[in-house]
Amino acid sequence: MILARNLLHVPRPSLYVVAALGAFSLFQVGSTVAKYALWFWKQKRAGRPVSRGLLEVVTALGPVPVPGFGNALYLSRVGFFRALYESCLERQVTVFWLSSTPLLIVSAPDLVEQVLTSRTFEKPQYFGYRSRTVKTALELHQRAELLREKIETADPDQQQRVREDPSRAALLDLIDRSLTEIASSTEKFLAELRAEDNVGKDASKLIQRFYVQLNCKVLFGLVVDNAEATRIASAIEKAGAEFSRRMILPQRALYAWFANVSYIYHTSVLLIFGQKILRHLRISSNSWINGWLGKAGRLRRLAKVLGLLMAATQTVPIAASWALILVSVHEDVREKLACEARRLLSEDLSVNGGRGVAQQGSQTSQTTPAQKANLTASDIATDVNRLSKLLKKHSYFDAVIAETLRLFPPFPLIQRQAQCDTHLGDVFVPGGTLVAAVPWLQHHHPAYWKQAESFNPERWISPTDNVARHGDAPSDYCYIPFGRGRRMCAGNPLAMVELKCLLLLVALQEPDLLFDLEPQETSPEPQAGMRFPPLTMRPPRFAVRQEEPIHRKLCQQNSNEL
Numbered sequence: 104m105i106l107a108r109n110l111l112h113v114p115r116p117s118l119y120v121v122a123a124l125g126a127f128s129l130f131q132v133g134s135t136v137a138k139y140a141l142w143f144w145k146q147k148r149a150g151r152p153v154s155r156g157l158l159e160v161v162t163a164l165g166p167v168p169v170p171g172f173g174n175a176l177y178l179s180r181v182g183f184f185r186a187l188y189e190s191c192l193e194r195q196v197t198v199f200w201l202s203s204t205p206l207l208i209v210s211a212p213d214l215v216e217q218v219l220t221s222r223t224f225e226k227p228q229y230f231g232y233r234s235r236t237v238k239t240a241l242e243l244h245q246r247a248e249l250l251r252e253k254i255e256t257a258d259p260d261q262q263q264r265v266r267e268d269p270s271r272a273a274l275l276d277l278i279d280r281s282l283t284e285i286a287s288s289t290e291k292f293l294a295e296l297r298a299e300d301n302v303g304k305d306a307s308k309l310i311q312r313f314y315v316q317l318n319c320k321v322l323f324g325l326v327v328d329n330a331e332a333t334r335i336a337s338a339i340e341k342a343g344a345e346f347s348r349r350m351i352l353p354q355r356a357l358y359a360w361f362a363n364v365s366y367i368y369h370t371s372v373l374l375i376f377g378q379k380i381l382r383h384l385r386i387s388s389n390s391w392i393n394g395w396l397g398k399a400g401r402l403r404r405l406a407k408v409l410g411l412l413m414a415a416t417q418t419v420p421i422a423a424s425w426a427l428i429l430v431s432v433h434e435d436v437r438e439k440l441a442c443e444a445r446r447l448l449s450e451d452l453s454v455n456g457g458r459g460v461a462q463q464g465s466q467t468s469q470t471t472p473a474q475k476a477n478l479t480a481s482d483i484a485t486d487v488n489r490l491s492k493l494l495k496k497h498s499y500f501d502a503v504i505a506e507t508l509r510l511f512p513p514f515p516l517i518q519r520q521a522q523c524d525t526h527l528g529d530v531f532v533p534g535g536t537l538v539a540a541v542p543w544l545q546h547h548h549p550a551y552w553k554q555a556e557s558f559n560p561e562r563w564i565s566p567t568d569n570v571a572r573h574g575d576a577p578s579d580y581c582y583i584p585f586g587r588g589r590r591m592c593a594g595n596p597l598a599m600v601e602l603k604c605l606l607l608l609v610a611l612q613e614p615d616l617l618f619d620l621e622p623q624e625t626s627p628e629p630q631a632g633m634r635f636p637p638l639t640m641r642p643p644r645f646a647v648r649q650e651e652p653i654h655r656k657l658c659q660q661n662s663n664e665l
């Protein structure tokens with residue numbers, strides 16, 4: 104260092120920075136080598152064949168692996184989803200090699216069901232902790248009195264809910280209590296998105312920031328200002344993207360030195376924020392979160408809080424961005440949504456004897472439901488009773504969200520690990536093998552969906568429950584945006600309320616909200632061939648466009664008929 108300073112006249116602070124970066128990178132390389140050494144040692148100790156040996160043990164077929172790299176180069180060069188699409192469509196189980204670690208991808212619905220529901224397959228351990236479901240945590244830690252009290256005082260509907268699943272009931276209570284927050288923040292956010300100084304700006308960044316703020320408020324009761332939310336949103340995006348890249352190409356840690364440093368930086372930002380949430384949670388009382396955290400030690404609590412933050416704030420903004428893009432691109436769908444919003448509102452008004460909750464006392468009985476619907480459109484966000492009713496009704500909004508999550512499922516890979524030697528169909532699976540179901544692959548499989556590539560919310564519309572659950576696909580396990588089974592997404596109802604609320608308010612208040620997409624390479628509606636999104640599922644850059652209001656003739660016609 105002294106030599107470099109004297110010979111090259113480098114100022115001392117710069118040298119410290121370079122030395123720190125070098126140390127970080129060496130640490131990364133060292134820890135990766137140590138991780139692999141430990142893995143090899145464990146395999147040897149358990150008497151399992153390593154590397155070439157495993158090739159003989161795992162009997163599934165897949166693309167030919169390259170020594171040392173397996174299929175990692177192929178996956179990252181061709182693109183994860185394209186590689187899967189090319190390799191998995193004809194097989195029920197396909198093996199990919201991430202270096203010398205086999206990863207089995209299952210695509211047959213019955214095998215996906217086996218992997219997601221059987222106890223032979225458990226979630227692998229991430230970041231040193233194996234998170235349990237909220238359900239188990241609540242069952243173990245929630246006091247019986249609290250549950251009994253809830254069952255005795257709740258209405259019959261709620262009683263049923265509480266008996267069925269305590270964690271779900273606790274989350275539904277949290278959502279009911281947070282509805283005003285969700286609706287009024289979403290309303291403000293839409294106005295902000297349309298504001299002049301945001302026109303032309305990258306909308307997905309604003310959306311990501313908004314959901315960081317909203318979910319921190321709803322889940323942890325923590326208010327986060329714009330500057331901090333932007334920092335956290337960027338850290339979540341960058342750390343998440345790097346984590347996904349490394350999942351496919353673990354060797355990155357050895358050569359992507361700058362990525363190592365930025366990964367460490369973003370992870371540190373998140374760790375510091377996680378500490379802040381934990382400090383805040385000490386003084387807040389939210390039974391769902393406390394159930395989720397259970398009686399874990401400090402480090403595990405931190406990991407769980409961060410897991411929850413990532414689970415909630417990586418996925419919802421991606422789904423919301425795609426929903427807005429798709430609605431923006433499909434004018435017919437936009438018009439149908441506007442009509443559906445008004446129909447729901449009018450129905451609600453007629454159920455209320457022609458007196459809307461917000462208007463009670465302020466409207467005369469001569470006002471028609473349609474006029475009232477027009478009048479109440481902008482009040483809806485503050486009218487929690489009505490909003491809650493509208494959100495609970497199954498409607499065209501559910502179909503649009505289901506179809507968005509089908510085409511662009513934000514969660515790329517649902518992983519499990521075989522707990523013992525077992526079989527998936529004819530394929531022998533040694534204990535410890537990683538097995539995954541890929542939502543995107545299930546949702547785009549041409550054998551499961553009619554015109555799998557087109558955006559068609561109508562495939563979800565039918566009076567039967569089956570269609571509501573899996574559209575025109577043959578099984579529940581063809582549609583897995585939230586996973587299925589014991590470890591299914593714990594925040595699914597919250598995500599659905601947030602997304603539905605967004606679309607409902609767009610339809611009621613901003614039906615003309617339109618977006619420009621740039622660049623166009625990941626077109627939301629492919630003209631020819633397949634579209635393959637990036638592993639992170641992020642949409643292409645898009646921005647709000649100023650547009651003349653569209654005339655919703657169909658809608659006008661419907662409301663006149665009411």
Ligand code: HEM
Nearest residue numbers: 236414415418419422514584585586590591592593594598
């Ligand atoms: C559109 C939005 C969302 C999507 C597509 C989504 C999807 C998923 C998926 C696929 C899983 C893995 C399930 C499995 O391994 O079987 C998961 C897990 C999880 N999600 Fe979500 N999620 C969303 C929103 C949320 C939100 C808002 C929350 C926060 C309340 C949340 C909390 C969780 C948690 C805690 C887990 C882990 C559950 C466990 O380990 O048992 N998610 N999510």
